Amino acid sequence: MKIKNNHKAPKMSLDYFYxxxxxxxxxxxxIFLYAPILVLIIFSFNDSRRNITWRGFTFKYYEKxxxxxxxxxxxxxxxxxxxxxxxxxxxxxxxxxxxxWRFRFPFKAVYEGIILLPVVMPEICIGxxxxxxxxxxxxxxxxxxxxxxxxxTFAHILFSFPFVAxxxxxxxxxxxxxxxxxxxxxGASPGQVFTNVFLPHIRPALIVSGLIAFTLSLxxxxxxxxxxxxxxxxxxxxxxSMVRFSVTPEVNAASTIxxxxxxxxxxxxxxxxxxxxxxxxxx
Amino acid sequence: xxxxxxxxxxxxxxFGIKNAxxxxxxxxxxxxxxxxxxxxxxxxxxxxxxxxxxxVPDSGLLFIDDENMRNIPPNQRPLNIVFQSYAxxxxxxxxxxxxxxxxxxxxxxxxxxQRVKTLLKLVKLSGLDDRFPHQLSxxxxxxxxxxxxLVKRPKVLLLDEPLSALDxxxxxxxxxxxxxxxxxxxxxxxxxxxxxxxxLSTADRIAVMNNGGIKQVASPTNLYESPSNKFVADFIGSxxxxxxxxxxxxxxxxxxxxxxxxxxxxxxxxxxxxxxxSYLMGVRPEKIQLTKLTDIDQYxxxxxxxxxxxxxxGRSSMYHVKVSGDENVVINVSMSHSDRSENxxxxxxxSVLMHWTAxxxxxxxxxxx
Amino acid sequence: xxxxxxSHRLIxxxxxxxxxxWLLIFLLIPLSIIGSFSFxxxxxxxxxxxxxxxxxxxxxxxxxxxxxLIKSIGVAGIxxxxxxxxxxxxxxxxxxxxxxxxxxxxIAVILPFCVNLLIRTYALIAVFRTRGFFNFGLEWFxxxxxxxxxxxxxxxxxxxxxxxxxxxxxxxxxxxxxAGFEGFxxxxxxxxxxxxxxxxxxxxxxxxxxxxxxxxxxxILVFIPALGSYLTPELLGGPNSQMIANVIERQFMNAxxxxxxxxLSMVLVYLTFGILALRYLCFxxxxxxxxxxxx
Numbered sequence: 001m002k003i004k005n006n007h008k009a010p011k012m013s014l015d016y017f018y019x020x021x022x023x024x025x026x027x028x029x030x031i032f033l034y035a036p037i038l039v040l041i042i043f044s045f046n047d048s049r050r051n052i053t054w055r056g057f058t059f060k061y062y063e064k065x066x067x068x069x070x071x072x073x074x075x076x077x078x079x080x081x082x083x084x085x086x087x088x089x090x091x092x093x094x095x096x097x098x099x100x101w102r103f104r105f106p107f108k109a110v111y112e113g114i115i116l117l118p119v120v121m122p123e124i125c126i127g128x129x130x131x132x133x134x135x136x137x138x139x140x141x142x143x144x145x146x147x148x149x150x151x152x153t154f155a156h157i158l159f160s161f162p163f164v165a166x167x168x169x170x171x172x173x174x175x176x177x178x179x180x181x182x183x184x185x186x187g188a189s190p191g192q193v194f195t196n197v198f199l200p201h202i203r204p205a206l207i208v209s210g211l212i213a214f215t216l217s218l219x220x221x222x223x224x225x226x227x228x229x230x231x232x233x234x235x236x237x238x239x240x241s242m243v244r245f246s247v248t249p250e251v252n253a254a255s256t257i258x259x260x261x262x263x264x265x266x267x268x269x270x271x272x273x274x275x276x277x278x279x280x281x282x283x
Numbered sequence: 284x285x286x287x288x289x290x291x292x293x294x295x296x297x298f299g300i301k302n303a304x305x306x307x308x309x310x311x312x313x314x315x316x317x318x319x320x321x322x323x324x325x326x327x328x329x330x331x332x333x334x335x336x337x338x339v340p341d342s343g344l345l346f347i348d349d350e351n352m353r354n355i356p357p358n359q360r361p362l363n364i365v366f367q368s369y370a371x372x373x374x375x376x377x378x379x380x381x382x383x384x385x386x387x388x389x390x391x392x393x394x395x396x397q398r399v400k401t402l403l404k405l406v407k408l409s410g411l412d413d414r415f416p417h418q419l420s421x422x423x424x425x426x427x428x429x430x431x432x433l434v435k436r437p438k439v440l441l442l443d444e445p446l447s448a449l450d451x452x453x454x455x456x457x458x459x460x461x462x463x464x465x466x467x468x469x470x471x472x473x474x475x476x477x478x479x480x481x482x483l484s485t486a487d488r489i490a491v492m493n494n495g496g497i498k499q500v501a502s503p504t505n506l507y508e509s510p511s512n513k514f515v516a517d518f519i520g521s522x523x524x525x526x527x528x529x530x531x532x533x534x535x536x537x538x539x540x541x542x543x544x545x546x547x548x549x550x551x552x553x554x555x556x557x558x559x560x561s562y563l564m565g566v567r568p569e570k571i572q573l574t575k576l577t578d579i580d581q582y583x584x585x586x587x588x589x590x591x592x593x594x595x596x597g598r599s600s601m602y603h604v605k606v607s608g609d610e611n612v613v614i615n616v617s618m619s620h621s622d623r624s625e626n627x628x629x630x631x632x633x634s635v636l637m638h639w640t641a642x643x644x645x646x647x648x649x650x651x652x
Numbered sequence: 653x654x655x656x657x658x659s660h661r662l663i664x665x666x667x668x669x670x671x672x673x674w675l676l677i678f679l680l681i682p683l684s685i686i687g688s689f690s691f692x693x694x695x696x697x698x699x700x701x702x703x704x705x706x707x708x709x710x711x712x713x714x715x716x717x718x719x720x721l722i723k724s725i726g727v728a729g730i731x732x733x734x735x736x737x738x739x740x741x742x743x744x745x746x747x748x749x750x751x752x753x754x755x756x757x758x759i760a761v762i763l764p765f766c767v768n769l770l771i772r773t774y775a776l777i778a779v780f781r782t783r784g785f786f787n788f789g790l791e792w793f794x795x796x797x798x799x800x801x802x803x804x805x806x807x808x809x810x811x812x813x814x815x816x817x818x819x820x821x822x823x824x825x826x827x828x829x830x831a832g833f834e835g836f837x838x839x840x841x842x843x844x845x846x847x848x849x850x851x852x853x854x855x856x857x858x859x860x861x862x863x864x865x866x867x868x869x870x871x872i873l874v875f876i877p878a879l880g881s882y883l884t885p886e887l888l889g890g891p892n893s894q895m896i897a898n899v900i901e902r903q904f905m906n907a908x909x910x911x912x913x914x915x916l917s918m919v920l921v922y923l924t925f926g927i928l929a930l931r932y933l934c935f936x937x938x939x940x941x942x943x944x945x946x947x
Contacts, residue, residue: 022745026757029742032819033764036775039785043778092671099667102660113928115671118679120872121924122880124897128904128917129682136685158678161671219768222882222897226904236770243774243887252778255771266766267759274755337842357845370843374861383857384847435847 037259044252061249062257071254074238078218080146081153081234085217086210088157093164093209094202100165101172118159127226130155134227141229151227152234156217163216164209171205204273211269215262286349288313288438288471289334294343296329303329305495307343311439311473311488316465318474318482321492322518327475330492331441334473335364348438362439363432367447369424371416377403377427378412384435402430405464422453429464439471446481458485479519483507491515513647516565523571523614526649527564529556536641539564543608548584549641556646563647568601568617570643573635582638588614590633602629604637683921689914700911708915717899721919724895727810727885728878731817732825735874736867738818739825746826747833758830765823773887776816780806808890816884821877825870832866868931876927880920896920 047056065071096115100108118126134151143150179201183193199206221236228237235258242251287310296304303326311317319327332338333345336357345352347361363384371380378399385395403409406426416424425445432440442461446454462485465472476482482489483503490500491514499506499515510516513524527539530547537552541564550564576587588604591613599619606612614637618629629635690709692702711717746757764772779785786806806812836859844858860867882897889895896916903913 019745022741025738025741026745029738029822030760033761033822036779036819037764037767037772039779040771040775092674095667096671099664099671102667103664105664105668114675114680117675120876120928122876122897122920124880124882124900125683125686125917125921125924126679128900128913129686130678131904132686132689132910132914133678133682154678158674161674165671215766219766221768221770236768239768239770239774243770251774255768255774259767259771262766262768263763266763270759270762274759335846337845357842358848358850364843364846366839366843368837368839370837370839372840372844372858372862383844383849387844387850387853387857388848431843431847 040252041256041259044249044256046249046252048249061253064250065253065257068250068254070233071235071238074233074235077149077232078235081149081156082214082217084146084149084153085156085160086213088153089160089164089213090206090210092157092161093168093213094206096161096165097168097172101169115162115165119162123159123220123222126155126159127223130223131226145231148229148232152224152232155223155227156220159220159223160213160216163212167209167212168202168205171202175201208269208273211265215266218258218262218265285312287311288348289473290344290346290349291330291334292344292346294330294333294340294345296326296333296338296340298329302495304333304340307495307497309490309497309500311471313438313471314469316462316472316474316485316487318476318486318489319492320476320479320482320489320518323477325492326495327477327492328443331364331443331473331475334439335362335441336360361437362441363435363437364441364443365428365432365445367444369416369428371424371427371431373416376413376415377408377419380416380427381431381434384431388435398434399430402434405433405467406430406460421449422457425449425457433464433468433470437470439473442472442474444476445474447476447478454481461485483519489519491518493518510565510645510647513563513565513649514651516645516647520567521615522565522567522645524647525564525566525612525614526561528561529558529646532556532558537646539646541608543586543606543612546585548644550644550646551642553646561649563649565645565647566614566639566643568615571614571616571637571639573602573604573616573618573629573637576634576636579636582636584641584644585636585638586614587634587636590629590631590635593629593631600629602635604635686914686917687921689911690918692911692914694909694911708912709919711912712915712919717916720894720899721896724879724897727814727817727895728875728881730814731821731878732871732875734814734818735822735825736871739822739829739870740867743826743829743833747830747836761826762823765820769820769883770887772820773816773884776812776819777807777887780812780815807888808893810889810893812888813885813893813895816888817878817881820881820884821874824873824877828866828869828873829863832863836862872927872931876924879923 043054044061045057045059046054047058047060048054100112100115105111130151139151142148175198179197180193183197188196219236220234221240224234224237225240228234235254239251239254239258242254289309289311291307291309294304294307295302305326307326307330319330321327329338333340334347336352336355350361352360372383375383378396381399381402382395385398386392390398400409400412403412406429408423408426408430411419411423416427419427425448428445445461446457449457458481461472461474474482474485483506486503488500488502489506491498491506493514499511501509501511506515506519510519510522516522517524525541525543527541527548527550529537529539531538532552535552536549537556538547539550539562540547548564556562579585579587587607589607590602591605592603594601594603598621599617602616602618604614604616606614616637688702689700691704691706692700693705693707695701712721742761746754746761749757777784781787806815840858840862841854844854849857879895880897881895882901885893885895885898889898896919900913900916900920903909903916907913
């Protein structure tokens with residue numbers, strides 16, 4: 001006797017995804033999050049100087065942006081800082097992750113808290129502190145490029161490497177130590193073990209954290225504001241001055257370019273590791 | 284005939300293309316200790332979840348105490364589960380854990396705690412009220428999970444592999460505890476397990492499942508002594524299966540030939556056997572005796588062979604004997620060390636004679652049911 | 653797996669020294685310097701003398717600065733609450749999504765966060781200003797139903813600042829909550845249902861108590877940055893919507909009163925440490941048991 005069951009049977013514990021209220025909140029949130037950005041991008045093509053109403057499609061503000069020397073300098077600066085920051089943060093981040101993963105030492109919990117300070121502390125405090133610090137030690141302000149970017153780079157590394165450390169540490173949690181012991185047993189030297197067993201395992205984490213460090217650096221405003229000088233302007237600061245000056249689609253264009261770079265970098269990192277991200281609770 | 288407290292009719296459940304449950308029909312009676320056994324993936328856990336309401340069957344009916352359970356959510360069904368992982372609430376004390384089910388159904392606080400205390404005594408955990416789950420041992424966690432379900436006085440208690448996380452000795456103790464509890468409270472227990480020993484030692488009746496279907500439902504004794512098909516015969520205990528062909532039927536017994544010797548074997552028959560058909564002759568290892576080859580004429584059902592391997596098991600040994608007629612056929616014979624006859628040397632390479640009585644062998648269909 | 657230092661001394665120091673040195677040089681020492689400045693006073697245009705006086709802090713307690721601080725705390729608090737009200741159901745829904753959807757939704761929520769803060773704030777301005785798109789939309793709608801329309805002045809006030817802060821910090825609430833839900837033992841919910849709990853009781857008696865550490869994390873990750881935020885009030889706020897970070901910036905850039913600015917900064921630093929310490933003290937036992945919550 002086969003009796004088909006009505007499939008509107010009561011749903012079970014975690015069916016919140018299907019509830020109407022969730023769908024509403026989801027829609028509202030995404031509109032809220034994305035609409036302004038989309039508007040910004042669309043209006044970078046607006047053929048109108050005051051950029052309030054739409055007057056036609058044009059690329060001319062992108063041309064203007066591309067010809068804006070100040071903006072180009074800022075881009076070069078931002079990219080340079082971004083690259084050096086990524087390198088420095090990766091190195092420091094790997095060391096920190098190794099340290100915390102491998103060793104027990106007194107006051108380790110306190111140390112872990114201090115590592116996270118640059119992330120938790122308000123940027124204004126760090127920015128101001130660095131301004132004062134570099135001033136007090138008399139850090140030269142007229143170093144040749146790219147050394148002139150050193151202040152900013154050091155500051156960026158400061159708040160980037162904790163992120164790298166967290167991500168790599170999470171990846172290390174899945175490292176089977178017996179692999180390392182097997183390698184030693186088979187005759188490898190510590191250096192060989194590091195390059196052939198260890199690094200390959202954390203490679204995905206290196207890529208993700210490297211991309212994140214890069215975007216953090218590219219996007220930072222407050223700390224950069226306090227550590228930069230008139231000759232070492234980065235893109236966010238340049239855009240800030242453009243916004244204060246006049247609101248033309250050129251600002252939109254510059255913003256869109258920066259936005260696309262960041263989104264590409266972040267998007268790649270997130271997409272490649274989407275499976276891991278969706279399981280962050282189960283680290 | 285009592286009305287069954289649980290009636291499952293034609294329940295089917297698919298996951299993707301796989302049939303987790305196929306046309307399950309089952310009746311369970313009030314006050315029974317019922318067990319459902321089967322290998323991993325046979326569908327027993329799915330059946331349990333259908334009973335509890337966490338899975339909705341694609342077709343079929345489920346009645347608990349004559350009430351149709353369609354559209355009734357898990358929190359309104361008159362049964363409770365003891366989960367395999369215990370699922371105790373880590374942020375609540377033992378007392379609060381057990382009282383939870385009473386509190387959420389509006390039982391007044393005083394009565395709540397009274398009932399909880401009574402149950403704590405019943406499961407022998409008095410004095411542990413204020414502990415948190417992370418402070419308890421495996422056996423204690425088990426009892427708290429039991430108590431939490433039992434305090435609600437459900438009509439039926441479902442147990443999902445409740446003893447699998449315990450070590451062997453504790454498991455044995457808990458088995459006795461479960462039976463004792465069930466008998467004293469009179470609640471219908473449904474135990475799901477992959478451990479057939481567990482089912483045999485606790486249950487009044489057992490359902491054996493495989494591949495989404497029920498292969499046989501019987502008491503432990505009947506299941507062991509009279510399995511109705513090849514799967515059950517091999518799953519409950521172990522059995523030697525030899526291909527045979529029916530030559531003659533004489534009342535309750537039939538005579539069969541095997542490909543191994545020219546002799547006829549005598550087997551207890553069953554209904555609907557036809558002459559000339561192929562079947563399997565099943566003999567359990569402990570029902571076979573080993574003697575000297577020279578005794579060959581003394582017995583009816585016999586096979587000669589050479590001992591190929593011996594597995595020592597403490598109070599018995601399993602002898603793996605290669606049959607003389609066909610070297611690929613290995614018969615397992617179990618002999619306890621106190622039963623060994625003195626006049627035979629049982630070592631590897633020794634020629635022996637295996638024999639058994641007609642009543643010890645079973646005739647089974649040679650296909651998967 | 654963890655080793656005591658003794659067995660690998662060299663590697664230990666190799667991994668310990670560089671990050672520690674970096675933190676020391678670029679964080680702890682600078683913080684100490686402004687700490688000392690907060691007790692100093694200006695002597696002349698450039699010189700600063702450490703005289704261990706509390707003048708700066710006393711001045712910080714002036715109504716004008718105190719009110720800004722309190723307002724900042726209030727704004728950050730409201731932002732946190734709104735982020736929670738939106739973030740909680742959002743995280744819950746995403747955590748219960750089919751696996752395919754989970755990653756997509758998460759990435760969709762995180763992605764805007766990767767866009768520059770400045771750009772996002774600027775985008776908000778473009779949308780919400782008097783001649784911006786939100787008002788255009790409302791105007792179009794008002795025309796449709798024949799109602800007279802005055803453009804809403806949505807920007808350059810406290811509401812706009814709060815809106816901007818929520819816009820920027822929402823992912824920081826969603827992520828820890830999501831992580832908490834992901835790591836949640838779902839069998840507990842089935843057990844609670846089996847014992848007779850209603851959906852609401854499930855939420856209040858089981859989910860929220862167990863998820864509390866994640867809620868605290870999310871709140872802290874929103875509150876502290878919101879408290880010290882500079883750009884959002886600067887761009888979106890009116891003259892009365894200044895927050896503490898704006899005041900601090902002025903002390904360093906315009907007024908050139910570094911000791912006073914340092915004192916104000918140190919107040920923020922103390923607040924940050926205070927909140928973290930509070931969390932550690934009150935909820936540490938929750939964290940200690942976390943490993944054992946896998947029951």
